[in-house]
Amino acid sequence: MGLFNSTILDVIIGLIFVYLLLSIMCTAANEWVAALGKRRAKTLVRGLEQLLNNQLLTEDPRPGEKTPKPLVDAFREHPLIKTMFNGERPPTYLSPRSFSTSLTDILTAEHGGPVTFENLLKGVSKLPEGEVKKSLVALLRHCDRDIDKARFAIEGWFNDAMDRVSGWYKRRTQLWTIVIAAVLTVVANADTIQITRKLWTDPVLRSAVVEEAKVRAQKPRPTVSVEYENEDDPTNPTVTRNEGNQLSDKERDLLGALVGWHNKDNFNPFTPLGWLLTVLAISMGAPFWFDMLNKIMNIRFAGKSPDERAKVPEKSGSTVRA
Amino acid sequence: MSSSKRLQIILLITALLTSSSICRAEITVALSKSFVNKYKDKATIPTTFNIDKHHNSPNPIGSGSDDGDIHIAGRDTVVRLPMVAEIINGAKEPGALDFLLQSTAGQAIPLTGVWRLWFEHPGNEDQVQGEEVPLPKNTNPDHIFEFHPVVKFGDFDVLKSFGPIEDEEAEFRGYPAEKAFNAYEKRPATITKSNTAIMLTSNKAAFNYVEFQMRLAGKPKDVGDGYIVFANVYNANAKANDEPVIEESRRMIFVKGSAPADAVKDLKKGNKLHVLGIPRVNLNLVYAIASGLQGDEEYSESLPYEMIIVAILKD
Numbered sequence: 001m002g003l004f005n006s007t008i009l010d011v012i013i014g015l016i017f018v019y020l021l022l023s024i025m026c027t028a029a030n031e032w033v034a035a036l037g038k039r040r041a042k043t044l045v046r047g048l049e050q051l052l053n054n055q056l057l058t059e060d061p062r063p064g065e066k067t068p069k070p071l072v073d074a075f076r077e078h079p080l081i082k083t084m085f086n087g088e089r090p091p092t093y094l095s096p097r098s099f100s101t102s103l104t105d106i107l108t109a110e111h112g113g114p115v116t117f118e119n120l121l122k123g124v125s126k127l128p129e130g131e132v133k134k135s136l137v138a139l140l141r142h143c144d145r146d147i148d149k150a151r152f153a154i155e156g157w158f159n160d161a162m163d164r165v166s167g168w169y170k171r172r173t174q175l176w177t178i179v180i181a182a183v184l185t186v187v188a189n190a191d192t193i194q195i196t197r198k199l200w201t202d203p204v205l206r207s208a209v210v211e212e213a214k215v216r217a218q219k220p221r222p223t224v225s226v227e228y229e230n231e232d233d234p235t236n237p238t239v240t241r242n243e244g245n246q247l248s249d250k251e252r253d254l255l256g257a258l259v260g261w262h263n264k265d266n267f268n269p270f271t272p273l274g275w276l277l278t279v280l281a282i283s284m285g286a287p288f289w290f291d292m293l294n295k296i297m298n299i300r301f302a303g304k305s306p307d308e309r310a311k312v313p314e315k316s317g318s319t320v321r322a
Numbered sequence: 323m324s325s326s327k328r329l330q331i332i333l334l335i336t337a338l339l340t341s342s343s344i345c346r347a348e349i350t351v352a353l354s355k356s357f358v359n360k361y362k363d364k365a366t367i368p369t370t371f372n373i374d375k376h377h378n379s380p381n382p383i384g385s386g387s388d389d390g391d392i393h394i395a396g397r398d399t400v401v402r403l404p405m406v407a408e409i410i411n412g413a414k415e416p417g418a419l420d421f422l423l424q425s426t427a428g429q430a431i432p433l434t435g436v437w438r439l440w441f442e443h444p445g446n447e448d449q450v451q452g453e454e455v456p457l458p459k460n461t462n463p464d465h466i467f468e469f470h471p472v473v474k475f476g477d478f479d480v481l482k483s484f485g486p487i488e489d490e491e492a493e494f495r496g497y498p499a500e501k502a503f504n505a506y507e508k509r510p511a512t513i514t515k516s517n518t519a520i521m522l523t524s525n526k527a528a529f530n531y532v533e534f535q536m537r538l539a540g541k542p543k544d545v546g547d548g549y550i551v552f553a554n555v556y557n558a559n560a561k562a563n564d565e566p567v568i569e570e571s572r573r574m575i576f577v578k579g580s581a582p583a584d585a586v587k588d589l590k591k592g593n594k595l596h597v598l599g600i601p602r603v604n605l606n607l608v609y610a611i612a613s614g615l616q617g618d619e620e621y622s623e624s625l626p627y628e629m630i631i632v633a634i635l636k637d
Contacts, residue, residue: 095363
């Protein structure tokens, strides 16, 4: 037996397998926390507030109102936007078209009939001085007095703002990934040093882990699946992680044997270092560890008979209804 | 095994790997995320287009590349990728053709066209949106982006070109549905993202025009400059009980004001149309996939695509 068919390689496979399972759990927890905290919806609201903030709709209060209404409030109260709220719960997505239609409608509320460029320009010029007014005036200046071009420009303005929102969302998601990885590691006592020791000293457990790692490598790569759920709406696909993101009962059992607070001796001076290594590994993400597992499997089984090699599958991707 | 035998095997493997990578010739196009988000659900893009090289007459009408198109190579101010603009049914747009023939090299004109990302003429070099676009040397430079079909050329509305591509002697019908769609389904794609860009990698595609029957799977959605509707794809002469040529429905894109758009806008689920279409990358799905990727994660699967409907055909 050479180096590449040795205990060392099996321990590495076991470690990668554990990291992969923990990463999958971390991703699921992150999505659950995001849904629970309405993170996406709150980020959209924050983006809208930033876009329309510091802009009043009128100079003076309207009849029955004590103070002039902020534009952002008028926007939220617009019927097109209001219907997107589920009770008090804001929507997670707002199309550029809905944004431009609602904003144009608010700004041209005094005029009946179809909206013209002149109506829109008049509506914008009536706004009190503010950042939104400055932005809209600049946008309308380049629209050749064409209402369609004006709508298009407003949609572009909204899109640019939403790109920034996506940036905030991504940064928050990355932060949450590390927080959740840390919590998961400590709660499960997923100490890399102890896991390595168990894999090294227990040949039965090690062998079972390698066998299960083979099965895991046959599953789809844990990545995104995209599907249009509503056949009447061809513009809103749903993004999910695919079936490679679920743990089997056997995987859970093996994970339970490798991590956990089995007795008080589980904690020693090196435990925090072991946790830190695990948190860093989990933050690499499940797809990274899945690819790593496949690569190491190919090395591990390179010297086996063709029949045995055939059991190690090729990497498979996710399915998309494209 | 002797050293010379080993060397022979190594050389053979190297040759095989090299030849397979040459055959695959994968090209990457890097697109601005905000561009993708802005146009993913639009039929067209309005821009200012510099006419650099152009045909002096439309392609003949027949089969294969005899598709009646007028090719114009140029550069624009919105997309900023190597590109061509193609007026389909060129013979039916004499005003636009005269205007083109009288244009000077490099002349900037307003142009609106259906955006089309497709790896039909990708060349050998990666393309990055926003980088300086080299002056095209002929009417068909290496490009992944096209305005195809053109909707407005200068002051000329060329929406009439959205119809059967025919003259007195022949009618162009495109490839059969089964052949073309089976090829589209197998197009490879790798999608990755950075903070500001989406990278899309694929290789050369074939089967430009396809004739098929579409049966609506939902209702048409007005997207401002056009309609988008899900439809199942059948062979052109499919009977009521025939199976679709691909399993899933696909997005069909119609340009507002064109004859195909007028034909589809009031149709309901189950209604059918006999059409001529061309494929393009489905940026709506590309954007969704990129949004779902984590960190440096790579998505490798089939290329998401949709169909631009350019003509309603007679049965």
